[in-house]
Amino acid sequence: MPLQVIESPKCPRCSKSVYAAEERLAGGYSFHKNCFKCSMCNKSLDSTNCTEHERELYCKVCHGRKYGPKGYGFGTGAGTLSMDNGAQFQNGVDTVRNGARMEPRAIARAPEGEGCPRCGGYVYAAEQMLARGRGWHKECFKCGTCKKGLDSILCCEAPDKNIYCKGCYAKQFGPKGYGFGQGGGTLQSDCYANDEGAPNMRAAIDVGKIQARPGEGCPRCGGAVYAAEQKLSKGREWHKKCFNCKDCNKTLDSINASDGPDGDVYCNTCYGKKWGPHGYGFACGSGFLQTDGLTEDQISSSRPFINPDTTSIKAPEGEGCPRCGGAVFAAEQQLSKGKMWHKKCYSCTDCHRPLDSVLACDGPDGDIYCKACYGKRYGPKGFGYGHAPTLVSTSGESTMQYPDGRPLNGQRTSGGCPRCGFAVFAAEQMISKSRIWHKRCFYCSDCRKSLDSTNLNDGPDGDIYCRSCYSRNFGPKGCGYGLGAGALTTF
Numbered sequence: 001m002p003l004q005v006i007e008s009p010k011c012p013r014c015s016k017s018v019y020a021a022e023e024r025l026a027g028g029y030s031f032h033k034n035c036f037k038c039s040m041c042n043k044s045l046d047s048t049n050c051t052e053h054e055r056e057l058y059c060k061v062c063h064g065r066k067y068g069p070k071g072y073g074f075g076t077g078a079g080t081l082s083m084d085n086g087a088q089f090q091n092g093v094d095t096v097r098n099g100a101r102m103e104p105r106a107i108a109r110a111p112e113g114e115g116c117p118r119c120g121g122y123v124y125a126a127e128q129m130l131a132r133g134r135g136w137h138k139e140c141f142k143c144g145t146c147k148k149g150l151d152s153i154l155c156c157e158a159p160d161k162n163i164y165c166k167g168c169y170a171k172q173f174g175p176k177g178y179g180f181g182q183g184g185g186t187l188q189s190d191c192y193a194n195d196e197g198a199p200n201m202r203a204a205i206d207v208g209k210i211q212a213r214p215g216e217g218c219p220r221c222g223g224a225v226y227a228a229e230q231k232l233s234k235g236r237e238w239h240k241k242c243f244n245c246k247d248c249n250k251t252l253d254s255i256n257a258s259d260g261p262d263g264d265v266y267c268n269t270c271y272g273k274k275w276g277p278h279g280y281g282f283a284c285g286s287g288f289l290q291t292d293g294l295t296e297d298q299i300s301s302s303r304p305f306i307n308p309d310t311t312s313i314k315a316p317e318g319e320g321c322p323r324c325g326g327a328v329f330a331a332e333q334q335l336s337k338g339k340m341w342h343k344k345c346y347s348c349t350d351c352h353r354p355l356d357s358v359l360a361c362d363g364p365d366g367d368i369y370c371k372a373c374y375g376k377r378y379g380p381k382g383f384g385y386g387h388a389p390t391l392v393s394t395s396g397e398s399t400m401q402y403p404d405g406r407p408l409n410g411q412r413t414s415g416g417c418p419r420c421g422f423a424v425f426a427a428e429q430m431i432s433k434s435r436i437w438h439k440r441c442f443y444c445s446d447c448r449k450s451l452d453s454t455n456l457n458d459g460p461d462g463d464i465y466c467r468s469c470y471s472r473n474f475g476p477k478g479c480g481y482g483l484g485a486g487a488l489t490t491f
Contacts, residue, residue: 026045117161129141145172245267247274324342346368350376419437
């Protein structure tokens with residue numbers, strides 16, 4: 001198919017081709033970015049201050065000067081008399097600088113080859129700019145194409161003995177073609193001032209046009225691979241254009257390329273979908289189910305299977321799990337009272353709540369319970385015990401198995417608890433007047449209020465009392481004594 005060359009629009013100012021990357025529109029015409037300036041004052045323009053007249057661009061001020069109404073009441077402000085038509089901008093020399101009018105001056109001509117290369121006049125030290133070993137006037141030190149002011153950084157010396165800015169120098173003398181010009185990847189085809197000699201670039205490059213010998217070229221197109229476009233994978237050479245994923249056509253590099261067993265290349269994602277492991281636990285993340293290209297039966301068969309039957313392997317009598325009798329292995333064992341349980345079996349006997357070392361309670365029947373079920377089954381009963389709602393007797397009989405909280409068996413000793421006479425162990429002892437009491441027996445003898453070291457009072461009868469009961473039984477009696485000042489206590 002023959003290449004269809006699209007004619008580019010021409011800039012009205014320089015008559016060169018205008019490409020999309022540098023196009024500026026005004027009045028239906030396309031301008032270069034560097035040409036988008038006022039024709040009179042050379043001020044850079046944009047879409048807010050641009051005015052077009054007969055294929056020429058003006059700023060609003062210059063357009064008003066040249067084509068606006070003149071006379072009394074028009075011009076810069078109301079009531080002013082403006083007859084300025086912009087004649088000072090028609091010659092090639094700038095006669096206005098910083099708002100002040102500059103009178104034209106006569107320049108003394110220097111001998112041939114000694115003065116300014118542009119105007120030929122003498123150059124004095126106060127206005128000297130150096131380029132190509134010669135002195136230039138500061139006013140003449142401008143780009144030969146766009147008239148942009150230059151300095152020692154922007155100046156480029158050209159082989160035609162003129163000076164240019166970097167952009168114009170690259171357009172006239174720089175390399176041409178795809179990849180050169182204003183930026184990487186741009187198409188620069190302004191070869192010469194007359195816009196001729198631009199390279200004829202093809203719209204699409206056929207890398208397979210030059211075929212290589214079998215087994216030596218690009219694995220995808222079979223074309224010869226040259227060093228400038230070479231990409232390596234598994235010892236084979238690919239064109240840069242052909243080095244993309246076979247499935248999704250994603251461009252690849254040495255990091256994300258994966259060689260498939262079919263001899264082609266894939267991105268990491270497509271490789272995992274097509275050649276990686278499938279099923280539960282593979283692909284994007286742990287626990288992710290990758291099912292691309294699998295049927296329901298294949299998905300079900302690939303799922304890991306755990307046999308929930310803990311009794312499949314029986315243990316010898318008295319050595320296995322107390323609940324199911326199966327053998328207990330180290331990976332699933334739970335310890336309680338020197339016995340090993342399966343993790344699945346280590347739950348409350350009543351409510352089947354899973355337990356751990358904090359929640360488990362060993363019952364007297366050899367089984368395990370959670371704290372709530374243990375309290376219901378083996379804890380004290382009646383009003384004030386257990387969990388809300390508490391159990392209240394309606395028959396008048398006590399529901400407590402041990403109303404006084406004292407042991408029913410054991411040997412009484414003279415050194416035991418003064419109240420019950422049974423032996424006192426370190427875990428439950430309370431001390432008063434060098435005597436040891438059970439914690440459950442350490443209460444007031446009259447009101448049975450529980451006592452501690454802050455409200456304890458030892459009575460002369462050898463018993464213990466709270467403060468109120470002690471004052472009532474052994475304190476002073478009469479007017480002014482008792483529970484409060486002025487109270488009469490005669491107990």
